[in-house]
Amino acid sequence: MKITQVDAIPFAIPYRKPLKFASGEARTADHVLVRVHTDEGLVGVAEAPPRPYTYGETQRSIVAVLESIFAPAVVGLSPLRREVVHERLDRTIGNPAAKAALDMALWDIIGQAAGRSVTELLGGWTDRMRVAHMVGFAPPEQMVAEAQRVREEHGITTFKVKVGRRPHTLDVRACRALREGLGEEVELYVDGNRGWTASESARALREMDDLGLTLAEELCPADDVLGRRWLVERSPIPFVADESATRPGEVTRELLSGAANAISIKTARTGFSTSQRVLHQCEGLGVEVVLGNQIDGQIGTVCSAAFGAAHRHTARRAGELSNFLDMSDDLLAEPVRITGGTVAVRQVPGLGIELDPDKLARYRQDT
Structure with a gap:
């Protein structure tokens, strides 16, 4: 062939x-x-x-x-x-x-x-992935309303909160509102997309220490080398490298330099082959991974779910698989469905994209 x-x-x-x-x-x-x-x-x-x-x-x-x-x-x-x-x-x-x-x-x-399905070929660990939903910038009450709607309609109980605005106290208020509006049983973690400095990040994490956040992703730029190491040493929760770790060499650099202690894997960025190499690096170094989202459509979501479900370490946490909900339409003949907070892998040869x-x-x- x-x-x-x-x-x-x-x-x-x-x-x-x-x-x-x-x-x-x-x-x-x-x-x-x-x-x-x-x-x-x-x-x-x-x-x-x-x-x-x-x-x-x-x-x-x-x-x-x-x-x-x-x-x-x-x-x-x-x-x-x-x-x-x-x-x-x-x-x-x-x-x-x-x-x-x-x-x-x-x-x-x-x-x-x-x-065989791609999930089977890659590892075949499970047949579905738990889903995390990204909550973007909006007034705190709108962010809470969106998260409550997504939980009610789709059963999602893990939320990634976008932060990085100035003044950062707005982000702190939003995270606090989400915790109060969603309750203690919901998992919350934050992603700054490099929007804060190291000192702003440290202050914000201190102010949110009582919210039970589980991860902090890319709060400040990777080029702030010393500031980022200083922040990670003081962070009470794992610090996730995302856009600073786009290939295996960068993953090694970020982890061994102390600039991060967890990695976001995005199949839209590293496909299946390189994503698997990154995953094995992380397993060997004993660090957590998160299955990230590059604002994928439903085709990308099918791919991410196929990879995440194939491996123990990617399936351990909820994967970011719901951004397609914000799109007005998509190209698939059979749309992706989130049921009970999970996305099922398509049980057909290949990826099952029609x-x-x-x-x-x-x-x-x-x-």
């Missing part, structure tokens, strides 16, 4: 409301659908969500690099030759979402060819 063609199709689906956080704001899901075709008729599917304010990729740059560089490099190869594929992709610096989508589409093909052709025709941007 050989790869014969790689499609990079830009599409745009509006959000029901803007998603606001310290490093940016998203009003539309301007993503890229990636399809890899083979000479045996199998087609692998994934999506690449560009995040220019974090990784520098745009929708146009993802399409361009896939069409002009990555597709010519992999056409003619067997999907099984993943090491050769990655060696060729890695000749080009950056472009993590484009590389990740191509990798996941290849795994989709391999699963279809083998008659596109709705009418929706693709409606939202694609290249026709």
